[in-house]
Amino acid sequence: MMAVIVLSLGLVIGTAFREVSWGFVITVNLIVFFVSLGDLLFSPKKKELSFKRFLPSELERGIPYQVELEVSNHSQHACSFRLIDGLPQTFELPFPVSGVAQKESTTMITYDTTALVRGKYEINKLYFRYTSFLGLWEKQTTVELEDSIKVLPDLTETKQYLENAQKFLVYEGLNIRRQRSGVGDFAKIRSYVVGDDPRKINWRQTAKLQEVMTNEYEPEHGKYITILIDCGRMMGAELTKGNRLERALEAALTVTVAALQKGDYVSVLAFSKEIKVFVPPAKGMAHLQTILQAIYHLQVDAAESNYGAVLQYLEMMQKKRSLLLLFSDVRTFLHEESALIFFKRLRQRHLFLMIGIEDQTLIKRTKAEPIDVQAAMLKSIAQQQIVIKKREKIKWEKQGLQLIEAREEKLAIAAVSHYIEIMNQNLL
Structure with missing residues (x-):
C-alpha cells in the first residue's frame, strides 16, 4: 500500500514538472489496477x-x-x-x-x-x-x-491448604495439647513431641517400638460453621492485592475447605444492606462447589451494611448451635451499637468470631517520625484511633464476642488457625 502511495506521488510530481506524460500516468495506473485486482483474486474468501x-x-x-x-x-x-x-x-x-x-x-x-x-x-x-x-x-x-x-476468586491459598496444611498451622504438639483431656475421637498414634500431655502416652506402643509414642485425639466431627461475608461499602477498600472483599472471599473458601475436610457442616451468608446469598449447611467436599458457585460473583455494594437485619435473619435460619465466623471491617462494626443487642441474644446459642484486615496505613501513621507539625498531628490522630478501637473491642469482648485483625496476606491463615483452635478446645 505504501508503494502505491509513493508511486502516485511520484507521478503527480512528474506531471507537474512535465517530466511525465499523462498517457504514461494512465498506463501505470491501469497496470496497478489490474495487478491489484489479480492480487485480490489470490486471497482467501x-x-x-x-x-x-x-x-x-x-x-x-x-x-x-x-x-x-x-x-x-x-x-x-x-x-x-x-x-x-x-x-x-x-x-x-x-x-x-x-x-x-x-x-x-x-x-x-x-x-x-x-x-x-x-x-x-x-x-x-x-x-x-x-x-x-x-x-x-x-x-x-x-x-x-x-x-x-x-x-x-483466587483459590491459590485454598489449594495450598489442601496440598500442605502444615503451612497454615501446626497440628502436632502444642496446638493439640490445648484440647480438653478425654474429649474427642481417637485419631492416631504418633511420636511424642515436646508440649504433649504426658497422660496421653501410649505405654504399650512405647515399649514395643522403643520410642515414646502418644495418642492423638481430634475433635468430634459434625459441628456447624456459618461463614458471614460482609459486602458493604467499607469492604471495597483497596489493598496491595485486590480489595477487602476479595481477601475475605479467599479466606472464607480456605476455612470452608478446612471445615468440610474435617466433616463439619458449613453454611455461607453474604450481605450488605440486605441478604445477597445464603447457602444452607451441608457437609462433604462436594459442598465446596455449591458454595463457590453461589459466591463467586459477589461484588461490593455502595451502601452501609445492615448488621441488625442479617443477624435477625440468621437467628431464624440457623437454629443449631454453630460458630459464626464474620469477615468484615472491624472499625465499622465496632460502631454498630444496634448490632450489639442482636449479638447478645445470638451468643446464648452460638459462638461468635469476627476477622478483619489490619489498616496498614493507620499503623504506619502511628510509627511515623513527627518531623514537623503536620506529621505530629497525623501521628497523634492515628494513635487516638488505635486507642478508640481497642476500647471498643474490649467492650464487645466483655460480651463474649471475639474480634481479631490480621494482615491481608495472613487473613486465611488466621481464620483457619482460629477455627482449628476453637474445634480443638471443643467450645462448640
Whole structure:
C-alpha cells in the first residue's frame, strides 16, 4: 500500500514538472489496477476461513491463562492476518495477535490473558483482518464465536491448604495439647513431641517400638460453621492485592475447605444492606462447589451494611448451635451499637468470631517520625484511633464476642488457625 502511495506521488510530481506524460500516468495506473485486482483474486474468501476458540470455562482472578484460537484456511492461497478476540475490558488484552495462515491448513494461535474482576462473562465476537498475497488488499470479518466464562476468586491459598496444611498451622504438639483431656475421637498414634500431655502416652506402643509414642485425639466431627461475608461499602477498600472483599472471599473458601475436610457442616451468608446469598449447611467436599458457585460473583455494594437485619435473619435460619465466623471491617462494626443487642441474644446459642484486615496505613501513621507539625498531628490522630478501637473491642469482648485483625496476606491463615483452635478446645 505504501508503494502505491509513493508511486502516485511520484507521478503527480512528474506531471507537474512535465517530466511525465499523462498517457504514461494512465498506463501505470491501469497496470496497478489490474495487478491489484489479480492480487485480490489470490486471497482467501471469507467463507473459506473458519475459526474455533479453546479456553477454560472457569478462570481464577489474577492468574494468567492461555487461550487457543484455531484458524482454518480452506482456500488455495495463504494470507497474513491480525486478530482481536472479543474479551471483556476487565481482562488483560494482548491484541492484536498476528500470524500467517498457510493454504489448506490449520493454524493454532495462542495468547495469554488474565481476568481482573470476578463474575460471569459472555464472549461472542472475534475480529479477524487479513491481507492478500502482495498486501494490496486487506479484508476484515467479524466471526460469531460464543463462549461463557466464570471468573472465580483466587483459590491459590485454598489449594495450598489442601496440598500442605502444615503451612497454615501446626497440628502436632502444642496446638493439640490445648484440647480438653478425654474429649474427642481417637485419631492416631504418633511420636511424642515436646508440649504433649504426658497422660496421653501410649505405654504399650512405647515399649514395643522403643520410642515414646502418644495418642492423638481430634475433635468430634459434625459441628456447624456459618461463614458471614460482609459486602458493604467499607469492604471495597483497596489493598496491595485486590480489595477487602476479595481477601475475605479467599479466606472464607480456605476455612470452608478446612471445615468440610474435617466433616463439619458449613453454611455461607453474604450481605450488605440486605441478604445477597445464603447457602444452607451441608457437609462433604462436594459442598465446596455449591458454595463457590453461589459466591463467586459477589461484588461490593455502595451502601452501609445492615448488621441488625442479617443477624435477625440468621437467628431464624440457623437454629443449631454453630460458630459464626464474620469477615468484615472491624472499625465499622465496632460502631454498630444496634448490632450489639442482636449479638447478645445470638451468643446464648452460638459462638461468635469476627476477622478483619489490619489498616496498614493507620499503623504506619502511628510509627511515623513527627518531623514537623503536620506529621505530629497525623501521628497523634492515628494513635487516638488505635486507642478508640481497642476500647471498643474490649467492650464487645466483655460480651463474649471475639474480634481479631490480621494482615491481608495472613487473613486465611488466621481464620483457619482460629477455627482449628476453637474445634480443638471443643467450645462448640
